[in-house]
Amino acid sequence: MSTSARSEIFARLREISRKASAERIHQDRQALGSAPVPTPPAAEMCEAFLANVLKNQGSVDCVANRTEAVAAIGHYIYSHFRSHRLVAGNDPRLAAMPWRDAGVLPRFGRLEVGEPVALSFAQLGVVETGAVLTWTGKSNPAANNLLPEHHMVLVDTADLVPDMEHAWGRIKQELESNGRPRGINFIAGPSSTADIEGQLVYGAHGPRKWHVILMGKIPAEALSRARAIAAP
Amino acid sequence: MEQRSDTFLDNASEALKNVEQAKRRDIIATFAPLMRSAAIEGFDEFDTLRQHVKRVREHALDHLEYYLGQFEQQAVQNGNHVHFARNSDEFNSVVLDICQQHDARRVAKGKSMVTEETGLNSFLQRAGLEVMETDLGEYIIQRAGETPSHIVAPALHKSAGEIRALFQSTHDLGARDLPETVDLVAEAREVLREHFLKAEVGIIGANALVAENGYSMLVTNEGNGDLCANLPRVLIVCTTIDRVLPLAQDATAMLRLLVRSATGQAQTCYTSFYSGPRRDSDVDGPIETHFVLLDNKRSDILDSDYREMLECIRCGACLNHCPIYSSVGGHAYGWVYPGPMGSILTPLLTSLEQSHALPNACTSCGRCAEVCPADIPLPDLLRDLRHEENSRKLSAGRWRLGIKLHGWLARHPKLYQLSTAIAIHTLHLFGRKRGSYSSLPMASGWTSQRDFPAPQGKTFMQQYKARLKRLAEQRNEH
Numbered sequence A: 001m002s003t004s005a006r007s008e009i010f011a012r013l014r015e016i017s018r019k020a021s022a023e024r025i026h027q028d029r030q031a032l033g034s035a036p037v038p039t040p041p042a043a044e045m046c047e048a049f050l051a052n053v054l055k056n057q058g059s060v061d062c063v064a065n066r067t068e069a070v071a072a073i074g075h076y077i078y079s080h081f082r083s084h085r086l087v088a089g090n091d092p093r094l095a096a097m098p099w100r101d102a103g104v105l106p107r108f109g110r111l112e113v114g115e116p117v118a119l120s121f122a123q124l125g126v127v128e129t130g131a132v133l134t135w136t137g138k139s140n141p142a143a144n145n146l147l148p149e150h151h152m153v154l155v156d157t158a159d160l161v162p163d164m165e166h167a168w169g170r171i172k173q174e175l176e177s178n179g180r181p182r183g184i185n186f187i188a189g190p191s192s193t194a195d196i197e198g199q200l201v202y203g204a205h206g207p208r209k210w211h212v213i214l215m216g217k218i219p220a221e222a223l224s225r226a227r228a229i230a231a232p
Numbered sequence B: 001m002e003q004r005s006d007t008f009l010d011n012a013s014e015a016l017k018n019v020e021q022a023k024r025r026d027i028i029a030t031f032a033p034l035m036r037s038a039a040i041e042g043f044d045e046f047d048t049l050r051q052h053v054k055r056v057r058e059h060a061l062d063h064l065e066y067y068l069g070q071f072e073q074q075a076v077q078n079g080n081h082v083h084f085a086r087n088s089d090e091f092n093s094v095v096l097d098i099c100q101q102h103d104a105r106r107v108a109k110g111k112s113m114v115t116e117e118t119g120l121n122s123f124l125q126r127a128g129l130e131v132m133e134t135d136l137g138e139y140i141i142q143r144a145g146e147t148p149s150h151i152v153a154p155a156l157h158k159s160a161g162e163i164r165a166l167f168q169s170t171h172d173l174g175a176r177d178l179p180e181t182v183d184l185v186a187e188a189r190e191v192l193r194e195h196f197l198k199a200e201v202g203i204i205g206a207n208a209l210v211a212e213n214g215y216s217m218l219v220t221n222e223g224n225g226d227l228c229a230n231l232p233r234v235l236i237v238c239t240t241i242d243r244v245l246p247l248a249q250d251a252t253a254m255l256r257l258l259v260r261s262a263t264g265q266a267q268t269c270y271t272s273f274y275s276g277p278r279r280d281s282d283v284d285g286p287i288e289t290h291f292v293l294l295d296n297k298r299s300d301i302l303d304s305d306y307r308e309m310l311e312c313i314r315c316g317a318c319l320n321h322c323p324i325y326s327s328v329g330g331h332a333y334g335w336v337y338p339g340p341m342g343s344i345l346t347p348l349l350t351s352l353e354q355s356h357a358l359p360n361a362c363t364s365c366g367r368c369a370e371v372c373p374a375d376i377p378l379p380d381l382l383r384d385l386r387h388e389e390n391s392r393k394l395s396a397g398r399w400r401l402g403i404k405l406h407g408w409l410a411r412h413p414k415l416y417q418l419s420t421a422i423a424i425h426t427l428h429l430f431g432r433k434r435g436s437y438s439s440l441p442m443a444s445g446w447t448s449q450r451d452f453p454a455p456q457g458k459t460f461m462q463q464y465k466a467r468l469k470r471l472a473e474q475r476n477e478h
């Protein structure tokens, strides 16, 4: 790099920028407060999250515990691929699931070209956007989000946060205790494009299907209500 | 990119002759605004959000030296190389140097208007690199040897039929029909997937840079940008110095505005934050990462009366709502950025001499300002540029004379009212029978496309005064 480019740009910006101490600048930013958040489609968090996932063209399953989760995962893979195989990141939470009970054969690691389905355990689910959050690392190689035909994501109801502001609150805890992950990925739907005559097509580059499994204490009517909200 | 903004009027006439493309533009101009409205319906605080983000952007620009410095420091701490470039030439050279240091032959590129601005692709290609655009729209126009017609949806000017013929003639995949849009998308996916897996360098843009932690934000629906950011060995993030925001939540607050305004979604499929190269715990990701930050007159704009233009978040809403853009399309503007935002940015980033026709491509209807999520007073900035055009004598002499005359007349209300009354009365007398004029002296440009309705006989001021008088009389009677 030409160091003169850097110094010239900064010199120019120094001339134009307002003079203030770093502390003052931070105070000024704090004084601006935070942004308003859109009203969720339902007051109950699971219902609102599920409704937004459905609006994002995801498919969903609701399960109460890990045994039900592996059964639902096994059922999904078998019905789509007539197979019991699956790739999952090296996430201790996933390693501890009772796979054998459902006859699922997971391989832990990075998805290789040609493997059709991967499972991630989301760090968070964001109710506001119906997005799941993963960050890169051993427990979640980037390829597992991007390269499979179907991407399945398990979300614990305890990890639902109402909005992006709360999501950052939780992410910042991680950054402080474990350092900054290379990638922080909010995923809200199967890969899509409308670049040809505005017609929406799924599976542009990434997964064609995105399946979210919400696990935990979920009100009985949450899913049917969510479907009613998301129905066009 | 080569510029043709000086021939805007000719470009526009040419564009109007292409009936098929004009029809597609009409459809977009109908649907895009509807989708935007639907997306913000029920979000009662949308305008409060818009004002909040505007204050944050203003604050960030007021202290750009500080925040850019903070971003650089954090990004370096995250393991990145950070480069600065004053202009396109410096920018392109920095990127090429990085590619050459890694003996790269193939580059996978995500959507980036900044690199369109600097003409990066052709620069790298001249140096022997194979550069492939991976956003489907960008890929299509790259294959066709064209330029984007829209900042968000670059290939919407092309029909599915044209794209089919393009793929059939340029992809060496044997005989096939590709009957549906899904087939076209699937084929592009296949061709591009191979390129992703082979490319040594990935290039992406950034929707925002976060000063507090050195992350950059990338927003896409296709996921192509993420493949560029994760698969190749080297990642280069290309953006401009004005994209810095103080906090991570500022980036996602801006996102709430951007996505709704751009595509009418509440959230794009992929919103990703990248901090640097592969960590010890990572099993994939690039081993080296760079930021290349371009000025290219942004600091001049920051120091001018047009600084609000730097708050533009490139959503494309002003294009979708502009009657001129939807009539003539993006190519007529003759450079990278079209529509209202382009008519301001192009003169500022190139020169008013080369592009003074653009600020005139405005009906002053005000729709762009109404929908702009960054709350930029676009019509005011366009008017200021026209003013500059006039005072720097860039427009035709007869136009300036006409404006001068009009200005003089407007400053003499009595004379103005008298002359308009005579003109209106005359037009009324001669046009009474037919009801309209199919041609008028000095207005042939207007009447060549439509008839001029014959006035009813009285000017606005005459009617207004008569009404005032009547009201005064009624009041006296009471």
Ligand code: SF4
Residues within 6 Å of the ligand: B261, B311, B312, B313, B314, B315, B316, B317, B318, B319, B341, B368, B371, B372, B373, B374, B375, B376, B378
């Ligand atoms: S000027 Fe406003 S409406 Fe136009 S692209 Fe920029 S942010 Fe969007």
